[in-house]
Amino acid sequence: MTPLAGYLLVAALVFAIGLAGALTRRNAILVLIGIELMLNAANLNLIAFWRFGPHPEALTGVMFAVFSIAVAAAEAAVGLGLVISIYRHVRTADLDKMNRMKG
Amino acid sequence: MTIVFWILAALTVAGALAAVTLRNTVHCALAVTTAFAGLALLFLQLDAQFAGFAQILVYIGAVAILVVFAILLTRGSETSEHGVFSPTWLAGLCIAAAVFALLGWAVLRSVNAIPQQVMAPAITVKDVGNALMTRYVLPLEIVALLLTAAMVGAVIVAMHEKGDVK
Numbered sequence: 491m492t493p494l495a496g497y498l499l500v501a502a503l504v505f506a507i508g509l510a511g512a513l514t515r516r517n518a519i520l521v522l523i524g525i526e527l528m529l530n531a532a533n534l535n536l537i538a539f540w541r542f543g544p545h546p547e548a549l550t551g552v553m554f555a556v557f558s559i560a561v562a563a564a565e566a567a568v569g570l571g572l573v574i575s576i577y578r579h580v581r582t583a584d585l586d587k588m589n590r591m592k593g
Numbered sequence: 594m595t596i597v598f599w600i601l602a603a604l605t606v607a608g609a610l611a612a613v614t615l616r617n618t619v620h621c622a623l624a625v626t627t628a629f630a631g632l633a634l635l636f637l638q639l640d641a642q643f644a645g646f647a648q649i650l651v652y653i654g655a656v657a658i659l660v661v662f663a664i665l666l667t668r669g670s671e672t673s674e675h676g677v678f679s680p681t682w683l684a685g686l687c688i689a690a691a692v693f694a695l696l697g698w699a700v701l702r703s704v705n706a707i708p709q710q711v712m713a714p715a716i717t718v719k720d721v722g723n724a725l726m727t728r729y730v731l732p733l734e735i736v737a738l739l740l741t742a743a744m745v746g747a748v749i750v751a752m753h754e755k756g757d758v759k
Contacts, residue, residue: 493598495704497639499697500602504609504628506693511613513685514678519618519663523625526656527609530632533644541639543707546714549724553732555636555644556721559651560736564743566656570663571747577667578753586679 497538505531518573518583522566529562601638605631616677618664626657640713643721 508527515521533555540551577583608628612621629652636645679685725733 492704492709494707494709495700496598496602497635498700498704500605500635502693502696502700503606504632505696506689507606507609507613509692510686510689513688514682515613516675516677516679517618519660519667520613520621520677523612523621523660526652527612527625527628530629530648530652533648534632534635537636537639537641537644541641541714542709546716547720549716549721552641552644552716552721553724553729555641556647557732557736559644559647560740563651563655564739566659567747568743568750570659571751573663574666574751583667586675 492542494538494542498535501531501534501538504528504534516584516586518576518585518588519570521585522569522573525569526562526566529558529565533558598635598638601631601634604628605635619661622657622660622664625660626653629653629657640716643718 505528508524508531511524511527512521513524515524536551536554536558540546540549540555543551573583576588580588582588605628608624608626608631611624612628615621615624629648633645633648633652636648
């Protein structure tokens with residue numbers, strides 16, 4: 491197995507674990523954690539392709555990963571703010587109990 | 594494939610698995626921090642110093658703290674009486690397994706077709722800074738605007754409404 495295949499397989503595994511977490515957990519915060527894991531797996535893919543692909547001096551993969559980290563940070567802040575705001579209305583972070591559009 | 598890679602991969606995957614399976618939410622936050630640290634070390638192993646340290650600063654320094662704050666503010670550490678997994682967990686698990694099988698099959702089928710660079714790229718943080726200030730300056734400005742908007746938006750969304758005494 492080449493090094494690139496190893497990194498890609500680790501990224502695929504972390505992506506699948508994050509997807510499983512986002513699809514199976516009840517707690518809204520843990521669903522957000524699963525989404526963060528999926529974003530991180532994508533970043534690992536970008537950097538692995540940058541490291542083992544042609545023209546690493548163009549820095550494309552690293553730039554993609556750095557901007558993706560910044561966007562993920564913004565997403566985490568807004569997502570957790572939404573969870574706290576919903577918790578204030580329905581007194582729970584359980585996604586199965588958030589079944590009304592009307593507060 | 595070095596032994597360091599296998600240790601870091603095992604650390605990352607174990608942290609991610611613990612984060613989605615543990616019952617106590619605070620333990621999940623700690624486990625996901627381990628997974629983020631493992632990914633940062635994998636970035637460093639791939640000679641991407643700037644991305645690795647940005648990962649440590651942003652994920653371990655900020656996102657993990659935010660997650661812990663959100664857990665404590667929503668009393669998320671109390672486990673629900675119905676269990677921690679949703680009723681449709683089997684379908685979710687099947688979908689995730691199918692996605693992993695597809696991705697793994699695609700990687701193993703196609704990866705030998707890609708030419709592999711064996712030499713480590715001689716990229717310093719100075720080069721990254723130069724690129725950010727010249728070729729990538731417009732995306733940088735847009736990300737700065739996005740972060741400001743997200744910060745203001747998060748504060749407004751989570752702020753107490755007037756007259757809300759709860």
